[in-house]
Amino acid sequence: MKKLRKILERVIEAMLTVSGAVTSIAILLIVAFLFREGLGLFKSPTVERGYAVYVNSANPVQSLLPWQLKEIFDFQIENWNELGGPDEEIRVFRFNEIFSLYTDEQLDADNDYALLPERLAEVIAANPAIIAYLPQRYAPVEDESVKTVQTGTITMAQFFLGRKWMPTAKPAAQFGVLPLVLGTLMVSFMAILIALPLGLGVAIYMSELASERVRRLLKPAIELLAGIPSVVYGFFGLVVLVPLVQRTFNLDVGETAFTGSLILAIMALPTIITVAEDAMRNTPRAMREASLAMGATDWQTIYRVVIPYSLSGISAAVVLGIGRAIGETMAVLMVTGNAAVMPHTLFEPVRTIPATIAAELGEAASGSSHYQALFMLGCILFVITLIVSITAEAISKRKHEVGV
Amino acid sequence: MIETKKVDFFYGDFQALKNISMRMDKNTVTAFIGPSGCGKSTFLRLFNRMNDLIPDIHLKGECLIDGQDIYARGVEVDELRKKVGMVFQKPNPFPKSIFENVAYGLRVNGMRDKNFIEQRVEESLQSAALWGEVKDKLRKSAFELSGGQQQRLCIARALAISPSIVLMDEPASALDPISTAKIEELIHDLKKHYTIVIVTHNMQQAARVSDKTGFFMLGELIEFSDTKKMFINPEKEQTQNYITGRFG
Numbered sequence: 001m002k003k004l005r006k007i008l009e010r011v012i013e014a015m016l017t018v019s020g021a022v023t024s025i026a027i028l029l030i031v032a033f034l035f036r037e038g039l040g041l042f043k044s045p046t047v048e049r050g051y052a053v054y055v056n057s058a059n060p061v062q063s064l065l066p067w068q069l070k071e072i073f074d075f076q077i078e079n080w081n082e083l084g085g086p087d088e089e090i091r092v093f094r095f096n097e098i099f100s101l102y103t104d105e106q107l108d109a110d111n112d113y114a115l116l117p118e119r120l121a122e123v124i125a126a127n128p129a130i131i132a133y134l135p136q137r138y139a140p141v142e143d144e145s146v147k148t149v150q151t152g153t154i155t156m157a158q159f160f161l162g163r164k165w166m167p168t169a170k171p172a173a174q175f176g177v178l179p180l181v182l183g184t185l186m187v188s189f190m191a192i193l194i195a196l197p198l199g200l201g202v203a204i205y206m207s208e209l210a211s212e213r214v215r216r217l218l219k220p221a222i223e224l225l226a227g228i229p230s231v232v233y234g235f236f237g238l239v240v241l242v243p244l245v246q247r248t249f250n251l252d253v254g255e256t257a258f259t260g261s262l263i264l265a266i267m268a269l270p271t272i273i274t275v276a277e278d279a280m281r282n283t284p285r286a287m288r289e290a291s292l293a294m295g296a297t298d299w300q301t302i303y304r305v306v307i308p309y310s311l312s313g314i315s316a317a318v319v320l321g322i323g324r325a326i327g328e329t330m331a332v333l334m335v336t337g338n339a340a341v342m343p344h345t346l347f348e349p350v351r352t353i354p355a356t357i358a359a360e361l362g363e364a365a366s367g368s369s370h371y372q373a374l375f376m377l378g379c380i381l382f383v384i385t386l387i388v389s390i391t392a393e394a395i396s397k398r399k400h401e402v403g404v
Numbered sequence: 405m406i407e408t409k410k411v412d413f414f415y416g417d418f419q420a421l422k423n424i425s426m427r428m429d430k431n432t433v434t435a436f437i438g439p440s441g442c443g444k445s446t447f448l449r450l451f452n453r454m455n456d457l458i459p460d461i462h463l464k465g466e467c468l469i470d471g472q473d474i475y476a477r478g479v480e481v482d483e484l485r486k487k488v489g490m491v492f493q494k495p496n497p498f499p500k501s502i503f504e505n506v507a508y509g510l511r512v513n514g515m516r517d518k519n520f521i522e523q524r525v526e527e528s529l530q531s532a533a534l535w536g537e538v539k540d541k542l543r544k545s546a547f548e549l550s551g552g553q554q555q556r557l558c559i560a561r562a563l564a565i566s567p568s569i570v571l572m573d574e575p576a577s578a579l580d581p582i583s584t585a586k587i588e589e590l591i592h593d594l595k596k597h598y599t600i601v602i603v604t605h606n607m608q609q610a611a612r613v614s615d616k617t618g619f620f621m622l623g624e625l626i627e628f629s630d631t632k633k634m635f636i637n638p639e640k641e642q643t644q645n646y647i648t649g650r651f652g
């Protein structure tokens with residue numbers, strides 16, 4: 001009998017160990033997958049796979065950066081001398097143009113455009129200031145008059161310091177995450193700034209001041225709020241907050257970073273309140289009694305004993321609140337206006353990282369550099385949350401060890 | 405001096421104290437003994453109004469400290485509690501440093517003078533016979549102390565604001581014999597400066613530390629007299645039975 005029980009205990013123990021190990025490994029694998037997909041970005045060519053950029057061999061320019069390519073094809077850079085070349089106006093040549101320069105016969109259309117490479121070579125040879133973005137399949141033969149421009153791969157610096165997020169730009173997509181990171185930080189930070197004092201205030205009220213009856217009504221109501229799907233919050237934001245912000249601050253559009261912060265603050269509140277309240281109520285009665293017995297007032301007891309005692313729980317509340325704010329997608333997507341530009345004030349449209357991932361993952365071809373860039377965004381999000389929780393952990397630990 | 409006159413106390417409908425009249429003099433140690441649940445803690449907690457924290461309580465009769473009714477209207481409870489310190493059954497230091505634990509009462513009373521606080525902390529720790537053991541680690545967390553040290557820290561904490569009365573609710577029941585002996589010795593010393601009321605379920609302890617002893621049963625004060633007399637020659641049979649261990 002006893003033996004059987006021992007064996008049973010062993011089995012249960014083993015099962016628990018295995019499930020713990022499997023969960024940990026699964027989490028690690030997910031993170032590893034995220035980073036593997038994401039880091040592939042820095043091996044991807046700047047221009048779309050299967051395409052290349054060609055110039056006349058007389059052109060001394062050897063290589064171009066993504067932003068230079070973009071500005072050339074957007075006619076923002078108009079002269080080769082801006083790129084260290086001769087003082088000549090840039091002639092941008094797009095692949096389609098070849099069909100207006102030559103007839104189908106001249107291109108041998110019937111024979112799978114067999115003459116296309118030759119014709120392209122002719123065009124490039126004829127114009128020393130030309131730059132052409134062409135599919136490699138019909139690539140002109142490289143000779144004395146035609147050469148490929150090195151466009152290189154996407155670099156970390158371009159990704160992390162780039163100020164433009166244009167993942168579908170041709171010929172060179174721009175993956176600068178700075179506006180998205182800033183948008184995320186701005187919206188989340190503001191949200192926490194609003195939600196934290198409010199949330200802690202309500203938590204203190206509920207755990208310390210409210211009567212048992214009020215508490216019994218309020219607590220389930222707040223917990224219910226935490227369960228409302230975020231689209232509903234987003235809809236509320238869109239219908240109520242957006243016009244409100246627009247009118248109150250007299251703006252052209254109500255979809256701003258600030259609106260996003262408001263909706264996030266509302267969404268993070270239930271979590272912050274319930275977690276912080278639980279932590280405060282868990283302060284042993286003996287602690288409160290000790291304080292009150294020394295002639296401390298209720299309020300002194302709250303801020304000198306209850307709050308320090310429940311600090312680790314409160315920081316858990318903060319982390320969960322920030323986590324929700326940083327990771328929240330739908331609601332923010334709906335009310336922030338979704339403009340992936342560098343934000344300057346709180347009252348401009350912004351785009352956050354999660355919103356970007358949600359909005360673009362569907363259209364990014366699997367394995368493309370756009371797809372990899374979105375995974376990289378996921379990695380950034382992961383790192384930000386990691387930093388937040390490590391910091392909170394460190395704070396609550398230090399306070400507990402040394403005492404206040 | 406503490407005096408109660410015909411005190412009845414109710415938790416809701418349940419009467420926990422029945423018609424208790426008693427007098428505790430200045431600079432004496434009074435012990436309350438009796439089987440658990442007989443109302444010793446309830447009675448003790450009347451004197452610093454700690455029972456006020458419990459909802460739905462009700463008090464009849466009078467409870468006077470130095471002649472003043474502490475349940476009269478207009479009495480400031482926090483002021484009362486500064487005069488009447490308390491040490492609890494389980495050591496309950498704050499999650500703060502040793503120094504800050506003792507300084508707590510001074511700080512909540514608005515004391516800012518650093519030198520005064522330091523001096524008072526040292527004096528209190530000395531009175532609680534703890535100074536020698538902690539003087540080199542005042543900034544360490546109070547949780548690093550042993551249980552017995554923590555309890556003496558709690559005593560020092562109570563003494564720091566110079567109360568005139570110290571209430572102790574089974575202060576040694578969670579401690580080992582050596583720590584208990586230290587606390588008992590301490591109580592003996594503190595008597596010179598403080599009026600002490602101590603609840604204990606340990607009769608030897610009551611006999612060792614107290615001048616007078618009250619024996620409670622089922623919310624009633626059965627007998628109250630000099631400790632010596634109580635233990636050698638009790639008046640009531642119930643007392644006799646209890647101290648000879650026939651029930652309890």
Ligand SMILES: Nc1ncnc2c1ncn2[C@@H]1O[C@H](COP(=O)(O)OP(=O)(O)O)[C@@H](O)[C@H]1O
Binds near residue numbers: 438439444446458
């Ligand atoms: N908060 C409370 N609410 C209701 N009844 C209580 C409460 N505290 C104590 N009692 C009751 O009052 C009686 C006396 O309790 P207490 O004073 O703690 O006894 P003792 O300290 O002598 O063990 C017990 O019957 C106990 O159940």
Ligand SMILES: [Mg+2]
Binds near residue numbers: 446
């Ligand atoms: Mg008791």
